[in-house]
Amino acid sequence: MGINWERKVFHLLFSLLLFFLLQTFSEKAFKFFLGVLLLGEILWEILRLKYPKKVPFSYLWEKLLKEREKKELSDAFFFLLGIFLSSFLITKHYLALTLLILGIADPLANIGGHLLKSKPLFREKTLSGSLTFFIASLLIAIFFFTTLDFRIINYILFLTLLELLSKRDNLWLPLGSALYLKIFLEKG
Numbered sequence: 001m002g003i004n005w006e007r008k009v010f011h012l013l014f015s016l017l018l019f020f021l022l023q024t025f026s027e028k029a030f031k032f033f034l035g036v037l038l039l040g041e042i043l044w045e046i047l048r049l050k051y052p053k054k055v056p057f058s059y060l061w062e063k064l065l066k067e068r069e070k071k072e073l074s075d076a077f078f079f080l081l082g083i084f085l086s087s088f089l090i091t092k093h094y095l096a097l098t099l100l101i102l103g104i105a106d107p108l109a110n111i112g113g114h115l116l117k118s119k120p121l122f123r124e125k126t127l128s129g130s131l132t133f134f135i136a137s138l139l140i141a142i143f144f145f146t147t148l149d150f151r152i153i154n155y156i157l158f159l160t161l162l163e164l165l166s167k168r169d170n171l172w173l174p175l176g177s178a179l180y181l182k183i184f185l186e187k188g
Contacts, residue, residue: 003114007064008107011079015103018083019096027092034084041080045073075170082174089178090186097144098177101137101159106173109133109163125164134160155180 022030047055049071055061065074079102087095113129120126137156145152158180159173166172 003111004064004066007066008111010064011107012103015099019099019103022092022096022099027087030092031084031087034080034087038080038084041077045077049073075168078168078171079174082171086174086178089175090181093144094178094181094186097140098174098181100140101177102170102173104140105133105136105159106163106169108136122164123167130160130164133163151184155185 018034021033025033044055052058062070069075083095083099083102086098090098109125109129109132112132113124113126116126116128116132118126118128121130134156137159138153141152141156142148155177159177162172162176163169
């Protein structure tokens with residue numbers, strides 16, 4: 001199966017929109033907004049899974065779904081759930097970092113895995129995809145931190161392993177990022 005470019009562009013643009021809104025809104029307002037989005041997504045998932053013929057504009061959203069998502073919760077649900085839960089664990093600054101890694105490095109890993117052919121490491125994930133994720137995440141982290149030390153390298157390695165090993169990386173990447181940042185990098 002090739003790259004679903006519409007899905008990757010949507011993933012990137014939606015993440016950048018959330019990043020922009022995070023910078024614009026107060027922390028409380030952003031959490032409220034995420035909660036409303038998550039509730040809307042839950043309703044959407046129920047309608048989509050229980051009454052697919054009644055959901056309008058299927059020609060727009062069906063092409064964004066993976067084959068497995070046509071019968072189960074979509075990655076969009078897990079993306080919003082992961083970001084929402086993470087917003088209660090870490091500061092706005094670290095949530096912004098998490099959003100950028102999830103929104104940029106994760107889709108780039110898929111693209112890198114398809115365009116730079118290599119053997120699968122785990123499930124359908126490849127060495128080239130994991131290296132793409134690591135490099136993109138490292139560049140984002142360099143943008144965020146003034147120094148690059150072993151804690152940040154370990155953070156990126158940890159996220160790379162999560163991306164490689166998890167079936168639901170849209171949930172586990174933000175939660176893993178939040179927990180790592182909370183435990184190892186957040187001051188005071």
